[in-house]
Amino acid sequence: MRGSPVMKIVVPSLLLLLLVRYSASYPLCTDLRAPFDADKAGLGFCRYNGSVCCDSAQDLQLQKLFKAMNVSDPGCASLLKSILCAHSCQRGENFNILSHFTRCGSACFLQSCDPFSAELFRVEQAPRVVPVLCNSSKSVNSTRSQLYTLDFCSNLWDKCHNTSILSSPFAFESRAKTTPSSRSKISDSWSSAAEFCNEFGGASDDTSVCFSGGPVKLGSAENSSTPAGVCLEKLGNGSYLNMVAHPDGSNRVFLSNQPGKIWLATIPEQGSGEIIGINESSPFFDLTDEVHFESELGMMGLAFHPNYQNNGRFFVSFNCDKAKWPDCSGRCSCNSDVGCDPSKIGPDNGANPCQYHSVISEFTTNQSSLVNKTGGNVNPNEVRRIFTMGLPFTAHHGGQILFGPKDGYLYFMMGDGGSIGDPYNFSQNKKSLLGKIMRLDVDNLPDSTTTSESKLWGNYSVPKDNPFAVDKELEPEIWALGFRNPWRCSFDLERPSYFLCADVGQDLYEEVDIVTKGGNYGWRVYEGPFLYRPPQSPGGSTSASSIKPIFPVMGYNHSQPQNPQGSASITGGYFYWSMADPCLFGRYLYADLYGSGGIWVGTENPENSGNFTSAQVPCSCAKDTPIQCDAENEPSPALGAIFSFGQDNSKDTFVLTSSGLYRIVSPSRCDYACSKETATSSRSPPASAPPPPPPSTSTATPRRHRGAELLPFGIVLSHMLLFGFVRDL
Template sequence: LRGLGRTLKSNLFNTQRSHQSPGRLLLPLPRPLPINPASFRHARECQAEAHSQEPDMSRPLLAVRARVSLLLLCCCSLAAWSPWPLVPAARALPLCTDGRAPVAPKRTLGFCSSDGGSTCCDAAADAALQKQFEAMKVSDAACAAVIKSVLCAKCNPFSAQLFNTSSKMVPLLCYNTSSASSTQSNATEEYCKRVWKTCKSVTILNSPFQSPLQEKAKLPSSSSKLTNVWKTEKDFCASFGGSSDDHSICFSGNAVSFNAPEPLPSPKGLCLERLFNGPYLNMAPHPDGSNRVFLSSQAGKIWLATVPAQGSGGTLEFDEAKPFLDLTDKVYHDPKSGLMGIAFHPKFATNGRLFVSYYCDRTQSLSCAGRCSCNYDAGCDPSKLSPDDEDAQPCQYQVVVSEYSAKVSSSNVSKATSADPSEVRRIFTMGMPYTGRYGGQILFGPTDGYLYLMIGDGGSKGDPFNFSQNKKSLLGKIVRLDIDGKQGQSQINNRSLWGNYYIPKDNPFADDSDLEPEIWALGLGHPWRCNFDSERPSYFYCGDAGQDVYEEVDLITKGGNYGWRVYEGPYIYHPHRSPGGNTSLDSIDAISPIMGYNHSEVNKKIGSASIIGGYVYRGSADPCLYGRYLYTDLYSSSMWTGTETPEGSGNYTTSVIPLSCTKNSPIACESTAGSPEPTLGYMFTFGEDNNKDIFLLASKGIYRVVRPSLCGFTCPAEKLVSNNGTTPTGPSSLSPATRPGKSVAVALALAVCALFFS
């Protein structure tokens, strides 16, 4: 996987590192992930050839190594003492201004060429930009080239971030705002200066460069020069310029400039402690911010549990005999189904609203009466469905999302210890064509407050009716619902709706009338555990279980098509049967997975695999994990970490890290003789509490990620601990306020600097 990650990194991006600014990476437009496995071999050959042609720079470097070492010692010593924070990493994502992911153009664009990479423009948008450019009648050739570059930034894969400024017509132009002279600064940071010098005295009709006042007032722009509005370069770049140090990214002509700080040390392993026995399928933090979480079983019970502090030696505290909510009489439970998801309203602490996703059996419950997902609107004839289970008929088992309410005797919902088992409202009900591959996770968007429901392709090998690519079917989709609006009777009776909810106005159907209005993303097989990055909520990660050969992690975007069943990961999929027809390769803009693995790499004895999507680690117990995406597999004890390099680029590398269980675990971990790794059983899901600690829910119990040193793993950034084994509160043990010998360190640093510059 490390080799594959490096190859993908090389093949996805041409990376140019500036010698003048070694912390800056300049990335041209990303190229699409290769589908043909032969492309991986070609990439390795090209990489090897390029490496063999690199000049030997070792001798010149030896001449200055001693002086550079002294300089580094000086800088590092001062940095260790400095009270100022380091520049934060970039917060970008390959995303277009309409919220969609960039795609490879179906044909070469005539005006804003993407050089074979992904773009945010189709042929119509490209033609519109060309028309806008021609109407400007820029007579100066050099200025015309600059203006074209600025206009074509709308097609840049990072245009959503580039145009996230006060000016919506011009991208953020790279401009070094520091006091350093221009000879010392990186040329990529001076693009705003170049625009000014090249075009300041050139007449531009309908210029995109308008002052914020003009844009706000929507004043008509006529023939103008930059000097008519701005007197100096400094004034001009104050309106349109900025550094990637100050913003997510900036535009430097044909490329995007990222801030690329040195990464944290890689984790040596994942250290766990066991907090409870037995299998649980879902975990959700209490919305009141306390040290409590909700747990649920597949059979249909939900509990409220208290999480012990790290290092306390305690276990999860809850009474299994007293569940918060018991729905076992409503939930149909077998190895492939049951209570699949729980979600709490963003305002649960005041309104007490909670939502549950589960399977029901229409032969056992009168309320299990949803419409079959195989219907004529979706081009599917239910009579042609053959049962894949001798004991089950098509659409006998149904997907349900229901609303319940916490029982409270006062206005303080946080004190509630149970919920009313009577359903408040049926949000969603839909019959499944087959058994299995339902998905069923629900969660609320951290910024929009809408309810997201992950739905699989409905079961049966290879999605024979091609539901995942069918825009009139909700199978194989992520749907996005508004559950807070008051729905009129006419909407409830509308057969296109599956329950009691509103449609968000900005769902993709507004731009694609062929899509069912509930759909947010399509082309998924069996989305199993999707989560937003709590620090970067535009990053929506989703593990999607494959079929025969590949498991993948996708970065979900508005209207994104993730390829199933045209593709299985990076491979073309060849279905065993296709009564529902096929989708051609050329008819979709499939978004490739950002991470994944082949089945052959996992548990060869079992011969199968099923991905468990996880979280971006934002906890404090293991600093070396911070910012890395964790995911695992149902049938394996392997754990993967995925890292975006550089952050904001959309380019990921992955690695496998070993697991271990601390000897101080409150409940002893099981292990197999001769193996240093704990025996966790089947991996079910991940969980996260309000402290951002990560939990692993497995068939053997519930485990929490703890400090790596407890398992003998080293992480230089790990905090010191007190004598009782707990992490001290207050300032970090690495903070300037608690470092011993600060004055000595500063004096030594100044002395070394004096020697260096003398």
């Protein structure tokens, strides 16, 4: 079977799409972690169904706090209980329930039971003790206004304003001068419902939610229909692994390949009939002398500093061979701290343990190049080594790097190190950086003494709010754990808190995860949603009962993609925000490396809920594509291996494959039906396409001019090995 059953959603018209604002209110706790199953939380006082953010210990503390408030009026008590159940507080061992609000107050690090508590308590703005209470007097411009009929704030005033409350939570949130530890009435500080709700009230709109007395609900799922297909135009024949939009906001992008070269390229307008502007004989930067390139090794990631336009800083993630390059030297990830002895591992594919390293290096562009907006003049000398770590095996080391769009920190995706089933259980070992996503500060750099004493892996510092601040067992660099080989992650352009990563499976399942702070994504206890039993465990095992796994939001079984190789390996993508294809607008796109069967399209339903369905849809090449990409008499383009996706500053989405660079265009150019497409959704294509470019614009493999169908399978296979695809044989 190919893909899941047909999905149903009613997509607004193109005009409405242009006006829609998208919120970041998918389920997220106040500590920015993902909620977990209420059935496993053991809640007795706050009885939530579905997912929650508090455990049984916090639930018991809330019950004690409620009793200590000594509220005599039953109607008021019921409302206050619902507010208390919407939050609790991280506590020390000497927590005194009677002085909870006195000591903790609004400065307390809040943790909520409600799965949407990050929005209720506005944790990314100024954390609150009391959630935003639904108030109908506030202006509302959202479909969510239909989701509550109760003016909860006014109702709470009516029931509670003359009731005495000991250690009232409202006193700490207020601007009024009320002694919080005393018994007080709400009316002692506010003279009317309007005044009270002006301070505590709010409304659900397209960017936030409010508390109406119970768990936040986003409404029922809408009907949806699966897009008919994805239409592509081919812009170049080069084979690239990374694409990064130029930080200057122009139509230029950086492209890099696995051997170690980076180019600056110009993207033509849609419908212009032009090809990508690139001079492959003159790269922006060439690191091939330092990069060790073979099937699963090479230049893996590229990122530009958020302030690149002023400081010229950019970062490259690559693999090196210490047997060939003296500067390729770092600590081995197989060490006594993680219960691993490299002398007992033995060679892997001809390489000794930790012969190959994962490296992040910093380089700079000449300041005059930034001012004049030219591409060259990169300082060839490494400014500093940000990170170096020896790899136990020759596979599964991810390597992508991204700057967080809101925090400015560098995120580093690292696989489990390789071999079948993660035999040393690195992914679940909190002292190992393998099988993790790391979060590093590359702006506040430590001195050499601090680096040595802190056992850092290079020249970076650790953000103070990384998960180790709460979980002392975690290595400080870790942001999330439990990955096998995260391949292509992205922060959503419109909703930066949506951080999605694809993770390559072992034998059964390929997955897409929403990555949250401190999240455990299961491997190798789970492969996707299924329990996994490793064939060997010299490094020990982790029990399923000892973790709270976060299961995938999308994915597919290995039996679903139909390909002659009989295997599967996921390639993560992006949410699609271009107006070229309104039927893809707001949906998440991903693919299988083998490229067979088309592109996977994920639809979130209801919107902002974190609930996704996905289906595989066919892809075709536009008849007027600048470069021919269809095999003759075949309905689908011969894409070859799909390595990655990319986005430019116009929000267009690209597919990076072994046969070339493709852009998603208007569905009508492939005769795909899309009821939301209008004449203004994309520029009109030219009447006829120009001939393919001369060989000088291609990569070092000239035969790719004729499409991947002419590539020997061995060449494509060597690229596929990059993803841990031929299963660790």
